[in-house]
Amino acid sequence: MSNLLEVKGLTKQFGGVTAVSDVEFHVKPGEVVAVIGPNGAGKTTLFNMISCFISPTTGEVFYKGKNLTGKKISTLAQLGISRTFQNLQIFENMTVLENVMMGAHIKLKTNVLNAAFRLPRIKKDEKLAYEMALQVIKMVELEDLLYEKAGQLSFGQQKQLEFARALVYEPEFIMLDEPMAGLNDTETNKMASYIREFKKKGCSFLFVEHKMATVMELADRIVVIDFGKKIAEGTPEEIQKNKKVIAAYLGEEVV
Ligand SMILES: Nc1ncnc2c1ncn2[C@@H]1O[C@H](COP(=O)(O)OP(=O)(O)OP(=O)(O)O)[C@@H](O)[C@H]1O
Ligand SMILES: [Mg+2]
Known part of the structure; x- marks a missing residue:
């Protein structure tokens, strides 16, 4: 099946800082994909480019084969894309x-x-x-x-x-920037169950989250960002075993 979202060579420079560097990945229809990485890795910047809040320095975003790059934020709702913010x-x-x-x-x-x-x-x-x-x-x-x-x-x-x-x-594709941040365990589990419920209805999700237990449980696939670059991508099992990811982010105690 063709991809719902396709991110190609996305790069964002703020002055001299390269916040996101040549990131590529995709989301298939019905998938829940997580983006993880250390603080300041470029996850929100990546989200802002995909959801047309900022334009990329270079690179392109395709949704259902349509080029979203440079589109207005209002176009996204019409296409059935929605997002939440790291700050409420x-x-x-x-x-x-x-x-x-x-x-x-x-x-x-x-x-x-x-x-x-x-x-x-x-x-x-x-x-x-x-x-x-x-x-x-x-x-x-x-x-x-x-x-x-x-x-x-x-x-x-x-x-x-x-x-x-x-x-x-009723969007088909939803981007959530740290939906569980600041929530206690009960609230975190509730939020995870809402995501699962909407997944069952056919929604696809891209979400950033630091709570690893939830990420591993919810995500079909995980994209790992470190210093603006994608350093790994795979299933939760693959990511937990990935040496680069452990060194950059997960540390040993989490795995
Ligand atoms: N508008 C901006 N102007 C200049 N630099 C920025 C801007 N937005 C982000 N940055 C820088 O880009 C880098 C990536 O920031 P970003 O917010 O995307 O990280 P993040 O992965 O979402 O971090 P966190 O996990 O803490 O939310 C950081 O170095 C940040 O300071
Ligand atoms: Mg962020």
């Missing part, structure tokens, strides 16, 4: 429901033409956004907090909320 990006003064409905509207806006003949459109879109939001909020177990301000939630709940907002418009 939720609206603290809005409710849980409003935060997730914002995500739903991204999809509905792209369907304005289709909806043009279905009047009254706005009311209908609002209802649809509510229903889409409610469904995903239930999946991440926040339905008791629908009208709570996002700023009042615990950190773990805020991460669940951001995940829900990324998933609400």
